[in-house]
Amino acid sequence: MSDHIPFELQVDIIKRLPIKLLIQARSVSKAWKSVIDSSDFIADYTVHNHDQPQHLLIRYENLYSVETYVSFVDDDSFPQNKYSPTVPRSVNLLSDSIIIGASHGLVCLFGCYLNPGHSRKATAVIWNPSIRKSVAIALPNLDMRVAHALGFGVCPVTSDPKIVKISGTRSRHKKMKGVTCSSRWQVEVFSLRSGVWRNSYGNLSNNLVNLERPPHSQVTIDGSIYWFGVENTVGSDTQYCFLISFDLLSEEFERYTSLMS
Numbered sequence: 001m002s003d004h005i006p007f008e009l010q011v012d013i014i015k016r017l018p019i020k021l022l023i024q025a026r027s028v029s030k031a032w033k034s035v036i037d038s039s040d041f042i043a044d045y046t047v048h049n050h051d052q053p054q055h056l057l058i059r060y061e062n063l064y065s066v067e068t069y070v071s072f073v074d075d076d077s078f079p080q081n082k083y084s085p086t087v088p089r090s091v092n093l094l095s096d097s098i099i100i101g102a103s104h105g106l107v108c109l110f111g112c113y114l115n116p117g118h119s120r121k122a123t124a125v126i127w128n129p130s131i132r133k134s135v136a137i138a139l140p141n142l143d144m145r146v147a148h149a150l151g152f153g154v155c156p157v158t159s160d161p162k163i164v165k166i167s168g169t170r171s172r173h174k175k176m177k178g179v180t181c182s183s184r185w186q187v188e189v190f191s192l193r194s195g196v197w198r199n200s201y202g203n204l205s206n207n208l209v210n211l212e213r214p215p216h217s218q219v220t221i222d223g224s225i226y227w228f229g230v231e232n233t234v235g236s237d238t239q240y241c242f243l244i245s246f247d248l249l250s251e252e253f254e255r256y257t258s259l260m261s
Contacts, residue, residue: 007031010032011035014032014035014036015041022036022131023131023132036131036133037133041131041133054073054074054075055071055072055073055074055105055129055130056071056072056074056078057069057070057071057085057102057107057129058070058071058072059099067097068084069084069085069087069129070082070083070084071083071084071085071129085129085132086132088125088127088132088133088134090125090127090134090135090136091109091125091127091134093113094109094110094111094112094113094123094125095111095112095113095114095120096111096112097109097110097111098110098111100124100150100151100152100163100218101151101152101153101218101219101220101225102152102220103152103153103154103161103220104154104156104159104161105128105129105130106126106127106128106152106154106161107126107127107128107129108124108125108126108127108152108161108163109124109125109127110122110123110124110125110139110150111123111125121138122138122139122142122144123136123137123138123139124136124137124139124150124152124163124190125137126152126161126163126192135192137163137190139165140197141167141188142165142167143167146167146168146169147167147168147210147211148165148166148167148168149165149166149211149218149227150163150164150165150166150218151163151164151166151218151220151225151227151246152164152218152220152225153220153223153224153225153248154220154248155223155248155249156222156223156248156249157223157249158193158249160191160192160193160248161191161192162189162190162191162192162248163189163190164187164188164189164200164225164246165187165188165189165190165197166185166186166187166204166211167185167186167188168184168185168186169184169185169186184206184208185204185206185208186199187199187200187204188200189251200251203252203253204253205231205253205255208229208230208231208244210229210230211227211228211229211230211244220248223247223248223249224245224246224247224248224254225245225246225248226243226244226245227243227244227245228241228242228243228244229241229242229243229244229255230242242255242256243255243256244256
């Protein structure tokens, strides 16, 4: 029967299935399994299924120092209605992992994969706990010796999950395509839709000293990623703490009112 239904329509129907039926649908055909396991579907399913119940995902170390995840349904039944999600191998293999952030039902983690010879490969994993699928993304040119920050969010306009990597640089002046850019910071953006990293020519200030205070803190609200930033006062040892945001659609930074540190 499915042979008489256009495949695009089949995919649209699959996206509307409840989670239990969706998992069963992977066994219907190779074509359906390929669609459900694709990176686009992993992002699209939760983003477009707003009628699905909201969950709170908690990670902790159990008595045996094993990282454990528990998901609670965020409704009046809290905390009785809970379950242990199936953690994908791509997450379990991460060494020294941290949670970068969560957006539209997707969770982004950062850590390292240990390669033969004990080399470490910096990697981010975008995980959709609802459908038990994940995508691993290598983080190129990440120098752990210099200041850096990571952010994650889903653009509400394009439904495209993005990872933002902000790294300190040693260059003092540079221009890209005729646009004067921050010489202190390099900004790169990974789009799950395109599957590639690219430079972002955003307006990040050179006066910025550091991001994320305390470490690894960010939040995504209404299409923007927010971090704490620190600036030095010219001619003084005083530092100012303020909020800085990154718009996931325009890919521009915005600085908010500073507070003296």
